[in-house]
Amino acid sequence: MKKAVYMAMCSLLCVFWTGCTQKDNQDKQAASADEPQEEYLFPFEEVEQFTLDKGGELLEFELNQANWELEDGGATLIEQEQVNDKITTLLKTAGVPAETFNPEKGTELFKVITAKDTVSFYKEHDDYYGITGQGTYKLSNFDVVSDFSPIYFNGGALLAEDTEALRRVNFSTATKEYFITKDKGTLSDVETTPFISGWYLHDYFKTPRSVEYYTMERILKSAVLLPSHKINSVPSGSDMLSPISVVFEYVDGDDQQFSIVAYNEAVQSYFVEYQNSLYEVPKNVVSVFAKEGLQLVDRFLYILPxxxxxxxxxxxxxxxxxxxxxxxxxxxxxxxxxxxxxxxxxxxxxxxxxxxxxxxxxxxxxxxxxxxxxxxxxxxxxxxxxxxxxxxxxxxxxxxxxxxxxxxxxxxxxxxxxxxxxxxxxxxxxxxxxxxxxx
Known part of the structure; x- marks a missing residue:
């Protein structure tokens, strides 16, 4: 008898919870139906050619045996795998309808022109938007849009043959001089064991500190090849900076120096002086050199194995x-x-x-x-x-x-x-x- 009553109660509870679950799911589905649905801005599987237009500078790309290449046959600055990744991610840009966005209040970043449509990308404050022939969208995956510069594909200054040639990086600002090297200085072997970059920041703090691994990887990439585009003058609307001088010292003695002199939020670029000429460099390349102190190093007070x-x-x-x-x-x-x-x-x-x-x-x-x-x-x-x-x-x-x-x-x-x-x-x-x- 007790077992029968218990089973009956369990059955009632199951019905109750099932009903609640179904109602919850229905409520969620109804709420979801009311929310804007994410849409792709491009029919990415159909795109085999497109033109990148940034401020009148045009780059034409075509898909050749699963690789994206410049139509004129020119060599891209970054490796083929990176080219494919950047373009594939761009063509899979998605967003939700945002018809209230006013492009006059935003900054146009660039356009992508395909056979079927033109998509214009904008930034307003910290948000990114895409305007197509079908409407306006607030982007959900905007990382590649925020750092999609023609400079990656057709510009650059070769500074060294490989990263092994770099032995030291010197920094000089209006208030401080410091440097990065493989020399651990006064740190003992045990004190350096937890860190993996193998590079150390000197003269910024009173004792050397290990440079954070991914920060050092960005520095090493720039020490070999600095993605850049030669220009005549800093564009109007740019913020002039107190110069940051960076000197790469190489084992062969062929040192290279550049100075960061300005930044433009609209185009997401820094401007640097190199060998008596002015260059535009993507923000994500140069921003690592504008970091200071704790932004450069492994952020531990004191750590030992x-x-x-x-x-x-x-x-x-x-x-x-x-x-x-x-x-x-x-x-x-x-x-x-x-x-x-x-x-x-x-x-x-x-x-x-x-x-x-x-x-x-x-x-x-x-x-x-x-x-x-x-x-x-x-x-x-x-x-x-x-x-x-x-x-x-x-x-x-x-x-x-x-x-x-x-x-x-x-x-x-x-x-x-x-x-x-x-x-x-x-x-x-x-x-x-x-x-x-x-x-």
Missing amino acids: LDAVTAIDIQRTKGEDYHLLIEHDVTQSVLTSSFFLNDRQVDEEAFRKTYQYIAVLAPVSEIAPSEDDLKAAVLSLKMTYTFLSEGESQTRTLLFYDTGEKNTYLCELGSKEYFSVSKQQLDDMLNEIQKLSDN
């Missing part, structure tokens, strides 16, 4: 102190480690998970505090790392000060470098260590 760490001491002015100890033992080339928190052995997996919260501490911004700021700052926490590098024990200290800021601490590294650090991130770290202690 855990297998090299022997201790981390955390002393707090309020709350419990923590002493993390790691004992390493090598037997027949096999490393084994034991992990302790406040003299109590803890699980290795749990310890490694907690260490991730220590490793990812990141600077929010650079700070140059005045003497009065430092006098007013109150020490909140001190972290001391002890680690082995090349058989020697070394220590590094981080000090965190409360300056009255709601969301950040002032962090002082051992070399009197100062950064702001998120209070929330530090609290998360301390909470994870406390969880490890409680288990």
Whole structure:
């Protein structure tokens, strides 16, 4: 009897939830039907030829055995695979109807002329639009549109034969001079282990810092080939910049220098001076050289491979102190480690998970505090790392000060470098260590 009642209740619940689910699905479908549907701007499978028109500069492309090529037979600046990818992505541009867009309030980027239609691309603020013979669309996949320049296909200055020839990049601005090189400077071998680019920023901070991998990849590509188009003068409406001088030093001594002098938002291009001539360069190529400081480097306060760490001491002015100890033992080339928190052995997996919260501490911004700021700052926490590098024990200290800021601490590294650090991130770290202690 109980089983029959239970089965009946289950059946009723199933009917109830099925009905709710069907109604929810119907409501979602009705709402979806009311929303504008995304449409392709081109019949991309049918397009075999098109003309790119940017400000009257015309480039004609044709599809030849699955490869997009210039009709005049000219060589493209970027590799064939990149050409195919850019054009295929462009021809698959999609958007939703946006008839309220007024092209007079936007900036025309370029036109694509096919046998059946002309599509004009515009930018207004941070939004991108396409106008076809069928209507106006707000673009949903606009990345390629924002960086689709004829310069990629028909312009460029060859600076070196390959990236191996580059040995150093020098930067000079109105206020600072710094450089990038493979020399790790004062960093120990262990301190460079977590980083993969193999290049280091010098003279910007008080100690060298590793250049972020993808940032360095962009720099290396430009050090070989700078996509550019020679022009006579900077277009009107451009923003003149305080010049940024960039010098590529190569192993053969044939150094190359260019200076970034202006930027134009409408055409998404920088303008550079190179060998006494002026060139237009796509924004995405040159913007990496306009980055400064923390935008260039791996964004960690201080990170070490855990297998090299022997201790981390955390002393707090309020709350419990923590002493993390790691004992390493090598037997027949096999490393084994034991992990302790406040003299109590803890699980290795749990310890490694907690260490991730220590490793990812990141600077929010650079700070140059005045003497009065430092006098007013109150020490909140001190972290001391002890680690082995090349058989020697070394220590590094981080000090965190409360300056009255709601969301950040002032962090002082051992070399009197100062950064702001998120209070929330530090609290998360301390909470994870406390969880490890409680288990």
